[in-house]
Amino acid sequence: MLEAREITVRYGRQAALDRLSFTLEPGRTTGLGGPSGCGKSTLARVLSLMLRPASGTVTVDGRTVRGWRQRAPRELRTRVALVYQQPRLAVDPRLTLAEIIAEPSAAAGRADPDRAAALAAETGLTRDLLTRRPHEVSDGQLQRACVARALSLEPRYLICDEMTTMLDASTQAHLVAVVEAYRERSGAGVLAVSHDDVLLSRWAHRTVRFDRP
Amino acid sequence: MTEPITAGSAVHPARAEPPAAQTRRLRAEGLTVSFRLPDATVRAVSGADFEVRPGRCLALVGESGCGKSVLAHALLGLLPGNAEVSGRVLLEQDGQELELVGAPQAVLARRVRGRSIGLIPQSPATHLTPVRTARAQLEEALRELGAARPRERADELAERHGLHPADLDRYPHELSGGMAQRVANAMALAGDPWLLLADEPTSGLDRPLVDRAMAALRELCDEGRAVLLITHDLRAAERVADDVAVMYAGRLVEAGPAGKVLHRPRHPYAAGLAAARPDRAFVPIPGMPPELTRLPDGCAFAPRCSAAGAACAVPPPTTGGVACHHPLPEQDARGGGGSPDRDPLESRRA
Numbered sequence: 404m405l406e407a408r409e410i411t412v413r414y415g416r417q418a419a420l421d422r423l424s425f426t427l428e429p430g431r432t433t434g435l436g437g438p439s440g441c442g443k444s445t446l447a448r449v450l451s452l453m454l455r456p457a458s459g460t461v462t463v464d465g466r467t468v469r470g471w472r473q474r475a476p477r478e479l480r481t482r483v484a485l486v487y488q489q490p491r492l493a494v495d496p497r498l499t500l501a502e503i504i505a506e507p508s509a510a511a512g513r514a515d516p517d518r519a520a521a522l523a524a525e526t527g528l529t530r531d532l533l534t535r536r537p538h539e540v541s542d543g544q545l546q547r548a549c550v551a552r553a554l555s556l557e558p559r560y561l562i563c564d565e566m567t568t569m570l571d572a573s574t575q576a577h578l579v580a581v582v583e584a585y586r587e588r589s590g591a592g593v594l595a596v597s598h599d600d601v602l603l604s605r606w607a608h609r610t611v612r613f614d615r616p
Numbered sequence: 617m618t619e620p621i622t623a624g625s626a627v628h629p630a631r632a633e634p635p636a637a638q639t640r641r642l643r644a645e646g647l648t649v650s651f652r653l654p655d656a657t658v659r660a661v662s663g664a665d666f667e668v669r670p671g672r673c674l675a676l677v678g679e680s681g682c683g684k685s686v687l688a689h690a691l692l693g694l695l696p697g698n699a700e701v702s703g704r705v706l707l708e709q710d711g712q713e714l715e716l717v718g719a720p721q722a723v724l725a726r727r728v729r730g731r732s733i734g735l736i737p738q739s740p741a742t743h744l745t746p747v748r749t750a751r752a753q754l755e756e757a758l759r760e761l762g763a764a765r766p767r768e769r770a771d772e773l774a775e776r777h778g779l780h781p782a783d784l785d786r787y788p789h790e791l792s793g794g795m796a797q798r799v800a801n802a803m804a805l806a807g808d809p810w811l812l813l814a815d816e817p818t819s820g821l822d823r824p825l826v827d828r829a830m831a832a833l834r835e836l837c838d839e840g841r842a843v844l845l846i847t848h849d850l851r852a853a854e855r856v857a858d859d860v861a862v863m864y865a866g867r868l869v870e871a872g873p874a875g876k877v878l879h880r881p882r883h884p885y886a887a888g889l890a891a892a893r894p895d896r897a898f899v900p901i902p903g904m905p906p907e908l909t910r911l912p913d914g915c916a917f918a919p920r921c922s923a924a925g926a927a928c929a930v931p932p933p934t935t936g937g938v939a940c941h942h943p944l945p946e947q948d949a950r951g952g953g954g955s956p957d958r959d960p961l962e963s964r965r966a
Contacts, residue, residue: 543679544681568819571678571679571680571848572890575894576898598822599894
């Protein structure tokens, strides 16, 4: 279980999350819906250990998180992966797509070229695309690389924050299928954050809806 | 025999148009845009034919990187220096015809941009200059366009677009997504253009805001303006468009009335895109689009198309708005085969 208990996050005087509790179960896809500004992305960032809440606790498979971002212990940090809405803001523009996909495993000292190649193929990236840099590919192609990157360390939990909002219908269907295939074979828990209720009703086993704070 | 795809032509002649609007029209014929790179040529738009008229909305749909935005920027002469544009784009208004391809920047700046064609930008919040208030930017646009009393006119525009005049005194970061959208609309309309070009105006907005933005575009159509909407969002297009043109690898592959193209498409790519929607079959089209630097000589979709055959090695002619050698059969709108819930590729896969 990836559990958040009594989480409060404030931006200035405004509380984005107010003593919120949330559980992400392994093996299932949980949808998180609601209008913009309701705190969906804030919760996604807390659950992926990217944002330290003002109060409350996060536990990953029973272990309480004490450090956040780069201070989170590696074995906790690599258990949760995050896919962002805007792939262009989520990659280093100097790296090729192959390097982007291999980056987490290289950083963790677990470089695995075969796995990187298999993930690239699964997300539909052809060999010639892998040698390109972000400015030489489309948003859809770059997001495919970001999904491959997120799966490269076989996370127990995958958080998809508006993963397909910028993409066309076909790329959306493909990436959701890739994430679901990974969840089925690995037993990972998936959090699908989206303001698109139609998408969540098709993708998630159950959906939690936030209202404006 | 090749008949041009003329999206936006008089499909519903019953709809009344204001008499003055009869003389206004934007018509592209064989519009082609390529970019010369040191070691390759990117063929971003290949031979696009379409027409936009007052009172109607034409939605240009397709996946990212298919050339939609390049096409939009070509209409405004806003392409980078290495772009090569050919074909014709005729802007017909007030009994005059203006050729936009190759028109001098001075003509585009003085007669076209903002006055005939207004641009509603992608992600309005980031389009605004962050260090100036919305009012400063709107009044500047009004002054440049020669408005007599920019301050009063800015207040009028604000109210007309659902903003309180006091909202204009905010900085962009103090505006919500919906308010930034309304400021962008007000700025696009500052010079009272009859044609609006909306380039992915909904990216990053949630569904209620998308619906509101589409309703605002529909209102602009209904008051007699023309709208060219560029989007990857089929549901947004469905809400507002009279006509839809589907673009694939720089070519318009199917164009026609929105209901037909979105619900009973005949081109295999348009059908695959429709089937990929989460409220339909939710299955992706196999494969990826070709590189625009290495387009096949024949049909660009053939490598992904389950029905491709020997004929597809040559470019398909456009017949009845569909550029395909073997289009799906025409379906009756009320017939059993035309249900929008059906996966249009199902019969092919079986």
